[in-house]
Amino acid sequence: MKDKHIKRFSASPHGDSYRQLFAQYHAYALAVVYRTLGGRVSSKDAEDCVVDVFADVIMHLDTRTAGDMQAYIGAAARNKALNLKRARAASEFYTVPEEAAGDVPDSSVNVEKSAENSEILRLALVKIDELGEPDSTIIIQKYFFGRSSAEIARIVGLSAAAVRMRLSRSLKRLRTELEELGVTL
Numbered sequence: 706m707k708d709k710h711i712k713r714f715s716a717s718p719h720g721d722s723y724r725q726l727f728a729q730y731h732a733y734a735l736a737v738v739y740r741t742l743g744g745r746v747s748s749k750d751a752e753d754c755v756v757d758v759f760a761d762v763i764m765h766l767d768t769r770t771a772g773d774m775q776a777y778i779g780a781a782a783r784n785k786a787l788n789l790k791r792a793r794a795a796s797e798f799y800t801v802p803e804e805a806a807g808d809v810p811d812s813s814v815n816v817e818k819s820a821e822n823s824e825i826l827r828l829a830l831v832k833i834d835e836l837g838e839p840d841s842t843i844i845i846q847k848y849f850f851g852r853s854s855a856e857i858a859r860i861v862g863l864s865a866a867a868v869r870m871r872l873s874r875s876l877k878r879l880r881t882e883l884e885e886l887g888v889t890l
Contacts, residue, residue, distance in 0.1 A: 726774075727759055733775065734758050734782040741786035746793075754789050758782045825888055832882050840875040843868055 734755045742751070758781045833841050839861040846852045846860060854865040854872075861868065883889070 737782035738786045
């Protein structure tokens with residue numbers, strides 16, 4: 706059956722044209738799926754992918770426009786296969802061989818230190834925020850984003866010398882407040 710006949714009959718309520726479409730292009734769609742996946746898929750998964758291709762083709766078939774049905778089905782098959790390949794790659798996880806696992810440090814050793822560092826950072830951020838503007842912005846821009854005094858000056862609307870002076874005074878105040886909490890930097 707020619708493409709134009711399939712498109713014309715696909716508008717009819719009976720599914721004969723869809724069966725003919727499937728029969729005519731099934732092998733082609735399957736070949737595209739296998740080629741796209743590189744043969745790294747079971748035959749059941751490839752058949753499921755082809756069924757999904759034809760479901761999409763039938764649902765999105767525009768009977769008003771003429772076009773090459775084989776190209777349309779080929780593109781749909783390639784896209785479905787790529788989606789399957791991406792989904793498989795995302796769900797795969799890799800194991801480390803035992804001989805290489807000896808080189809990996811035990812993560813439980815650093816959990817306590819990591820928790821302590823997180824708490825110190827949280828306290829420091831609270832105290833930085835309590836400094837108010839523009840001092841908190843100056844400290845964040847300097848130590849978290851690594852910006853220069855000139856760049857910070859443009860952000861907060863001060864001169865570079867004023868930024869350096871405010872930074873110096875804010876750090877002294879911050880250090881004092883953190884030492885009162887028992888935190889040393």
